[in-house]
Amino acid sequence: MNKHIESVTEAVKAKFDVLNTEIVRDTQAAVDLKPGDVHAALAFLKAQGFRQLSMLTCVDWLEDKEFQLVYLLFDWDKGVRLQMRARLDRDNPKFTTVTNIYPGAQYYERDVHEFFGVEFEGNPMSYKQLFLENWDDIPPMRKDFNSRAYSDKKFPVREYKKDFTKAGDGK
Amino acid sequence: MGEGIIEKDKKLKEGWEGISRFFRANSLWMLMYCTGCCAIELPQAMTSRYDMERLGMGPMATPRQADVLLVTGYLSVKTLRRVIYAYEQMSTPKYLVAFGPCPINGGIYYDAYAVINRLDQYLPVDVYIAGCMPKPEAVMNGFQDLIDGIKNKTADGWKRYRDNYEWYRKNQIESLGELRIKDEFHE
Numbered sequence: 001m002n003k004h005i006e007s008v009t010e011a012v013k014a015k016f017d018v019l020n021t022e023i024v025r026d027t028q029a030a031v032d033l034k035p036g037d038v039h040a041a042l043a044f045l046k047a048q049g050f051r052q053l054s055m056l057t058c059v060d061w062l063e064d065k066e067f068q069l070v071y072l073l074f075d076w077d078k079g080v081r082l083q084m085r086a087r088l089d090r091d092n093p094k095f096t097t098v099t100n101i102y103p104g105a106q107y108y109e110r111d112v113h114e115f116f117g118v119e120f121e122g123n124p125m126s127y128k129q130l131f132l133e134n135w136d137d138i139p140p141m142r143k144d145f146n147s148r149a150y151s152d153k154k155f156p157v158r159e160y161k162k163d164f165t166k167a168g169d170g171k
Numbered sequence: 172m173g174e175g176i177i178e179k180d181k182k183l184k185e186g187w188e189g190i191s192r193f194f195r196a197n198s199l200w201m202l203m204y205c206t207g208c209c210a211i212e213l214p215q216a217m218t219s220r221y222d223m224e225r226l227g228m229g230p231m232a233t234p235r236q237a238d239v240l241l242v243t244g245y246l247s248v249k250t251l252r253r254v255i256y257a258y259e260q261m262s263t264p265k266y267l268v269a270f271g272p273c274p275i276n277g278g279i280y281y282d283a284y285a286v287i288n289r290l291d292q293y294l295p296v297d298v299y300i301a302g303c304m305p306k307p308e309a310v311m312n313g314f315q316d317l318i319d320g321i322k323n324k325t326a327d328g329w330k331r332y333r334d335n336y337e338w339y340r341k342n343q344i345e346s347l348g349e350l351r352i353k354d355e356f357h358e
């Protein structure tokens with residue numbers, strides 16, 4: 001593993017209560033944290049050179065009843081990436097904004113709020129619609145959302161008199 | 172005597188319309204709404220190899236000056252709202268060409284929650300071009316079809332839109348909710 005990644009992972013481990021670490025690739029590692037530690041860890045890493053928040057995304061662990069927030073940080077000088085991950089309760093998905101640390105998180109938080117329904121306290125902008133306009137169902141990236149049913153309900157489909165899908169099977 | 176004049180008038184009008192259709196068909200300005208991946212076939216069709224200009228077609232900058240609206244690919248709900256704005260701004264006669272299976276029946280996005288399935292429910296389509304994505308030959312062929320349609324009066328989508336406006340509006344509202352755009356740029 002890249003020595004920069006190794007040293008920074010060790011530093012995070014020493015400072016915070018790390019639940020788990022994972023090597024994603026040569027230049028990228030992932031660290032699982034408790035939700036309460038995320039802000040301190042992000043501020044710490046920013047001071048260590050991870051100046052860019054490349055991405056904030058969310059994973060829906062339906063069976064565990066949890067959402068996992070993934071903050072992907074990038075260090076331009078050393079060319080290494082670090083993921084900070086934390087799990088939230090799926091029934092009450094609330095987190096505090098990180099826009100005070102990474103102002104660029106603004107749009108990511110809007111995105112995660114729109115597609116997963118995670119609320120970011122302290123960021124009133126995150127409640128504004130971004131891609132979906134007049135959305136009227138549960139957030140669409142949740143695993144229990146049925147895209148096909150929604151599409152059929154909302155958008156009329158073209159009816160075909162002949163079944164073209166069977167035409168090509170040589171019979 | 173009076174009937175003769177009316178008859179003559181009608182003939183004159185028809186003749187005049189025929190002339191304007193002829194010129195219209197040979198000088199089309201396109202407004203390209205590059206909504207999806209099909210748009211990538213336009214550069215080939217426009218540049219020297221296929222040379223769209225020999226059909227008398229060229230790109231235009233704004234909806235109000237354009238004759239043909241090209242919807243090149245899938246339409247998300249958000250884009251459809253803006254396409255409707257663009258289409259309604261165009262002055263008649265106006266034509267709409269839809270590229271690829273996405274606007275025909277949803278294409279590979281048939282089950283997507285944010286992409287519509289049939290464009291002809293919301294706006295009148297004059298020519299469909301098949302192929303995901305359509306080859307430049309197919310694009311040129313589609314444009315030739317449009318030109319023929321204008322000459323023989325079958326490309327009459329703008330009239331259908333005018334006559335069935337209520338029906339189109341009803342479908343638009345059913346799928347889009349409200350039509351008015353509310354985003355950062357329209358606040």
Ligand code: SF4
Pocket residue numbers: 207208209243244245270271272273274278279302303304305
């Ligand atoms: S028809 Fe195919 S190429 Fe065209 S927008 Fe749809 S998926 Fe893309």
